[in-house]
Amino acid sequence: MAKNSTSSTAVPDTAWLGRGRHLGPEPEQDVRRNLIALKAAGVLDDFLDLDPVEAAASTVLHPRDESADPGPSARRLFEARWRVADDVTVRAQLTTYDPEARRKEDEGVTWVLAAEAEQAWDDHWPSPALMFWPDSDQVAWDHDTVAGVRLRTTNHLPKDDDELRHLLRDCTRQSWFIHVVVHEAMTPDAKGQQPISTFLPPSLRHRVVEHRGTPEQAQIADFAMKRELSVRMPRGGAVILPTVPQGADYEAERFTVRTVFLDGSEPTELLDRVREFAALPRPMSPEAERALTRLRQGWHLLTPDEELVHAQDMVTKYAEALDAMTTSRDLYREAAEAAQAALAEVTGGDGVPRPPAAGPAKTEGSPLNALTKAFGRFREPKK
Structure with a gap:
């Protein structure tokens, strides 16, 4: 039973x-x-x-x-x-x-x-x-x-x-x-x-x-x-x-x-x-x-009015999805450009790393800090 x-x-x-x-x-x-x-x-x-x-x-x-x-x-x-x-x-x-x-x-x-x-x-x-x-x-x-x-x-x-x-x-x-x-x-x-x-x-x-x-x-x-x-x-x-x-x-x-x-x-x-x-x-x-x-x-049998509303809803969802993809693409591009700029600052533009300058370390001007600052901007939600 x-x-x-x-x-x-x-x-x-x-x-x-x-x-x-x-x-x-x-x-x-x-x-x-x-x-x-x-x-x-x-x-x-x-x-x-x-x-x-x-x-x-x-x-x-x-x-x-x-x-x-x-x-x-x-x-x-x-x-x-x-x-x-x-x-x-x-x-x-x-x-x-x-x-x-x-x-x-x-x-x-x-x-x-x-x-x-x-x-x-x-x-x-x-x-x-x-x-x-x-x-x-x-x-x-x-x-x-x-x-x-x-x-x-x-x-x-x-x-x-x-x-x-x-x-x-x-x-x-x-x-x-x-x-x-x-x-x-x-x-x-x-x-x-x-x-x-x-x-x-x-x-x-x-x-x-x-x-x-x-x-x-x-x-x-x-x-x-x-x-x-x-x-x-x-x-x-x-x-x-x-x-x-x-x-x-x-x-x-x-x-x-x-x-x-x-x-x-x-x-x-x-x-x-x-x-x-x-x-x-x-x-x-x-x-x-x-x-x-x-x-x-799980309904499929729509009236003409329901089909129109459904189509409009799908257009809105597709537009939102496309906008989100575009935003993500732009963020990735900006991150890549920032990374390249930071790398150029570290290597002097020729791809060869430069030794640190003599004297006391300057935190703000160090190559590592340049990379950190470059990527840090993209960790913020608003960016």
Whole structure:
């Protein structure tokens, strides 16, 4: 199991972060097709498809910042820009990664998505996930990094107690998503099997994973959650799992719903609790922090106005660098001329050293002093 490492930095209210796995054969091709279609439809302003090595070498805004490097296991880097609420620009990066060495090949390609808007994020805006991934159940992009867990559907809890506790630990320590456990008081019909995420606002829909406990799992689920997370599983109700370590604003009772009707109707109380939980300060993992930093400092997809500002900034920097080189050249030339003059004073101009004159040594007129005075002038900062 991955180590639980968190940052003291909270996710900004302008950002949307996601991490998952694509189990299909051609994840990058699925992204390209979706980006091309959305740009043609006018949904996206523009997008870029970059090789990670080239992207790191050609970082526009902060070319010397190592955080702009997506890492050696990165396969592809995609950038997209779109507008919401008429004039609010959203910038987003999606990076695909090779599976970790300890994983099986059939466990898919990991992806990390970081998006940020020019103002506080509104959950009713379009989901950044669907700007890169197609909105199709046939494309398996929506798997969590926790094995056996998927977005956009209901995930049944393991029947084995040890497996259940292991799942709870992984979901609360490793996953970037919000995890909700719903207990079925009785086996629901087709309408009741519909995941609650379908009732959520678009941008929140792809941040929630729903787990289901069968009627006979009430006791085992309650025991496992009480032991692992200090929360209770109400029979026929639901609970939103805390993150580990648990945030100061989380109250188990507050995020527990006693009754959820799984009849296809909108579970209003549970949806309200999910939205409330999503608005709580959420600490970023180191990986999430790197993804957001890379988005901010490793951005390539500039608007025409940004390109103009960037070009002007580069002209200023080149002019400053040229001025510094010219100043250094002049200083070196003056130092060389002073050294030659001092040497001529010592040798009499013919390159042959002269013996010191007889009589008491005169410090001010000695050849050594002449050289010292000549070079001393260039040790002063102002020279």
